[in-house]
Amino acid sequence: MKQSKLFGKTTKEIPKDETSLNAQYLIRGGFIDKSMAGVYTYLPLGKRVISKIENIIREEMDAIGGQEILMPALQKKEDWQITGRWDIDVMMKVKTYFDKEYGLGWTHEEVVTPLAKKYARSYKDFPFSLYQIQTKFRSEKRAKSGILRGREFSMKDLYSFHINEKGLDKFYEQSKGAYFKIFDRVGIKDKTYLTFASGGDFSKYSHEFQTLTSAGEDTIYICDKCHIAVNQEIIEDLKNSCPECGNKNLKEEKAIETGNIFKLMTRFSEAFNFKFLDEHGKENVVLMGCYGMGPSRLMGTIVELSNDENGIIWPKSVAPYQVHLVCLGDDKTVTNEAEKIYDSLQKEKIEVLYDDRNESAGVKFKDSDLIGISLRVVISQRTLGNDNVEIKERSKKEAEFASLDGLVEYIKDKI
RNA sequence: CGGGGCGUAGCGUAACGGCUAACGCACUUGGUUUGGGACCAAGGGACUCCGGGUUCGAAUCCCGGCGCCCCGACCA
Numbered sequence: 001m002k003q004s005k006l007f008g009k010t011t012k013e014i015p016k017d018e019t020s021l022n023a024q025y026l027i028r029g030g031f032i033d034k035s036m037a038g039v040y041t042y043l044p045l046g047k048r049v050i051s052k053i054e055n056i057i058r059e060e061m062d063a064i065g066g067q068e069i070l071m072p073a074l075q076k077k078e079d080w081q082i083t084g085r086w087d088i089d090v091m092m093k094v095k096t097y098f099d100k101e102y103g104l105g106w107t108h109e110e111v112v113t114p115l116a117k118k119y120a121r122s123y124k125d126f127p128f129s130l131y132q133i134q135t136k137f138r139s140e141k142r143a144k145s146g147i148l149r150g151r152e153f154s155m156k157d158l159y160s161f162h163i164n165e166k167g168l169d170k171f172y173e174q175s176k177g178a179y180f181k182i183f184d185r186v187g188i189k190d191k192t193y194l195t196f197a198s199g200g201d202f203s204k205y206s207h208e209f210q211t212l213t214s215a216g217e218d219t220i221y222i223c224d225k226c227h228i229a230v231n232q233e234i235i236e237d238l239k240n241s242c243p244e245c246g247n248k249n250l251k252e253e254k255a256i257e258t259g260n261i262f263k264l265m266t267r268f269s270e271a272f273n274f275k276f277l278d279e280h281g282k283e284n285v286v287l288m289g290c291y292g293m294g295p296s297r298l299m300g301t302i303v304e305l306s307n308d309e310n311g312i313i314w315p316k317s318v319a320p321y322q323v324h325l326v327c328l329g330d331d332k333t334v335t336n337e338a339e340k341i342y343d344s345l346q347k348e349k350i351e352v353l354y355d356d357r358n359e360s361a362g363v364k365f366k367d368s369d370l371i372g373i374s375l376r377v378v379i380s381q382r383t384l385g386n387d388n389v390e391i392k393e394r395s396k397k398e399a400e401f402a403s404l405d406g407l408v409e410y411i412k413d414k415i
Numbered sequence: 416c417g418g419g420g421c422g423u424a425g426c427g428u429a430a431c432g433g434c435u436a437a438c439g440c441a442c443u444u445g446g447u448u449u450g451g452g453a454c455c456a457a458g459g460g461a462c463u464c465c466g467g468g469u470u471c472g473a474a475u476c477c478c479g480g481c482g483c484c485c486c487g488a489c490c491a
Contacts, residue, residue, distance in 0.1 A: 012452060013427045013440065017483050037483065090490065107491095141416065141489055148491090155491070208491085217490090257491055294491055310451095329449050362451040369451090380450065390450090 001044075001321065002342075003355040006030075008043040010367045020215060022300040023146025025312050029370045031320075038143020038151035045371065046299075048320040050154065053295045054133050056185045056317065057156050060178040064171070066131040066158050071111045073135055075103045079110040083271045090138040092151075104137035109268045109290065112159045116286075117274040120161065126276060126286075127167045131158030133295065145215055147300040148256060158291040163276060168263060168287045175291045179209055179259050186298060187315030188305055192258060193229040195220050196243050199262065205234070209259035209293075215304045216256035223247045229255070256301055264288040312372030313394050321353040322415045324373035328361045328380035337404070338379050341389070344408050350415065369394070375414055 008030030015027050017034070026032045031046030042050055058068065074094070080086035080103050092104040105111065112130060120126065136155045143151050158175070162168040176194065183189040188211050195210040210220050210229055219232040223242035230238055230250065241248045268274070269286040278284055299318075306313045316322070323345060327338035335356070342354045353373060355364050361380075368376050378390040378399075389407065391414065392399035402410045 009425095009441080010452095011426065011441075016421090016427070019484070034483095136491085138490070142485095142487090144485085153491080260491065292491060297491065331449090358449090360449050360451085360453055362449085362453075364449095365451045367452085378450080382450070 001353050003353055004357045006044060006353070008033075008045060010370050012366075018146060020144070020146035020148065020300075020304075021307065022148060022215065022303040025303055025307060025370070026147065026300075029312060029372065032147065038140060038149065040147055040150065045320045049314070049318050050295050050299055052318045052320075053186060053298050054154070054156070057133065057182055057293060057295060060182050060185075061131050061156065061158055063181075064129070064174045064178045066129045068132060069130050070132050070134060071105070071108050071115070073105045073137070075105050075111060077101050077103060079114060079272075083110055083268060085110070090140070092137045092139045105134070106136050106138045107290075107292075108132070108134075108157055109159070109264070109288075113268045113272045113274055113288070116159070116161055117269075117272055120286075121276060123163050123276050123278050127160060127162045127171060129158055129160040129171065131156060131291075136294075145217065145300070147296050148215060148304075149217070150296065153294055154296045155292060155294045160289040160291070162287045162289070163278065163284065165287060168265075168289055172261060172263060172289055175261055175289075176207065179261070179291075179293065182293070183209065183211075183258070185317050186302060187317065188258070188298075188301060191305060193220065193222060193227065193255070195229040195231050195255075195257075196234060196238070197231040197260070198233050203263045203265055206260060206262045208257050208261075210255035211258045211301050211305070212253050212255050213301060213304045214254050215300075216254040218255050218257055220253055220255045221250035222253055223250055229253075256297070256304075258298055258301055259291075259293040261291045262289060264290055307372075308369075310366070311370035314372045314374055316374045316415060319372070319374045321351040321373050322375065323350055323352040323411060324355065324368050324371065324376045325352050326355045326364050326368055326376060326378045328364065328378065330358060331381050334379060334381055334384055337384060341377070341379065341404075341407060345411065348408055348412065350408075350411065375411070377411065 010030050011028050014024050018024050018027060026046060030043055033041040033043055035041055077086060090106050094102050094104060133154060133156045135152055137152055140149060140151055143149055160171045180189060183192045191212040193210050195208040197206050197208045199206045208231060210218060220229040221235050222229045225247055226242055226244040228244055242250060265287055266285045269288055274286045275283040276286055302318065303312050325342055327335055342352060345352045372394055374394050376392045376394065383389050388401045388403045390399045391402050
């Protein structure tokens, strides 16, 4: 992609109506645009990042047997009334001109349970799990923290269906593993803790995945020995101790909830009378679990965790492009060479953002740092004089030089 | 939804109740620049959030609404 054609613009002005670091950097870098409180447009750069995050999530959900579907965001009032959740505060409702009401999905149990019931009747159909990545709507009283808490946001929600608790437990454990693989791949695993939390209406405890950041809105208590944590909401119930090892010396931290998993048990299958026939021809109630993770929140969390005073430092796995090729000056020999490098990188299917704009070196460097692509390749009269280019990783201080000869291979090694 | 703050060009800001609403960034044109947010010159762009009121006169004061931010409650 030629940067001169890229839709969106960087700016040095900090947007006045954003105080969170993630929104400030994402807006300044041209990743997102605010539409209203808690609602953002993803511009080309931001869309690329979020797609990469979504694809990582997809791969890990597929790996544990999840099957991707897409359910409607516009939902039936009657199904919400069945579970008694129609009048819950977070539900956004829309009304037609002839006064018919619909709900906008903030979660999908009310859709997925009737759906699953329609197609699964025999124990032979189980277990199975369905997931989607979709836009969720929640009428938060107050949107805040940039893309960490919006009224409209993207969410991966997976639902699993089982004939007995053993099967549910097994899948539940598998999902924990999948979640940590995702956190690892997007570069926030070290700061992410499996956290015991309230199970709400459904079960005694649920598990959250809490990522340490001062931008977080939750308070958790960490056990260093077990690398797990306890949410403040149940710390009293657990007598201020680690549920794994009993350690009472827990550390208080601020964190953001980047995932959560729930054993729903029969809360929804009972409501919708979702039963299966076992091998003896007897009816039993299906057991369910749900597993949530928000790609947009993940994106915001990565920015909160990975930045410096000049801008974002994307992990390679989610950077909008793999390489930022920066051409300095408008000398014909230099621009011709830059074009050649651009073409050969593209030929090798390497994603490259090519700064071909007629801007000063300072502007290009500042923009490059702000956008935060992991690998920067600079070509200028100076480097060309030595038949090389400068290569710098966004996360490192020092640059190195690579000769034009075999450059593509060299870059391939680095990405 | 309670408390506080703020709404002026795309963005960031200025303007005593008084002249054509000013400046920087961004944008357009021409020229000079090109290793860390360059420079010169010439331009375009505003019903000062909306509605009412006070006044000879309102961006400025008052009332109402809407929007945005922060704290709280609620929540992935």
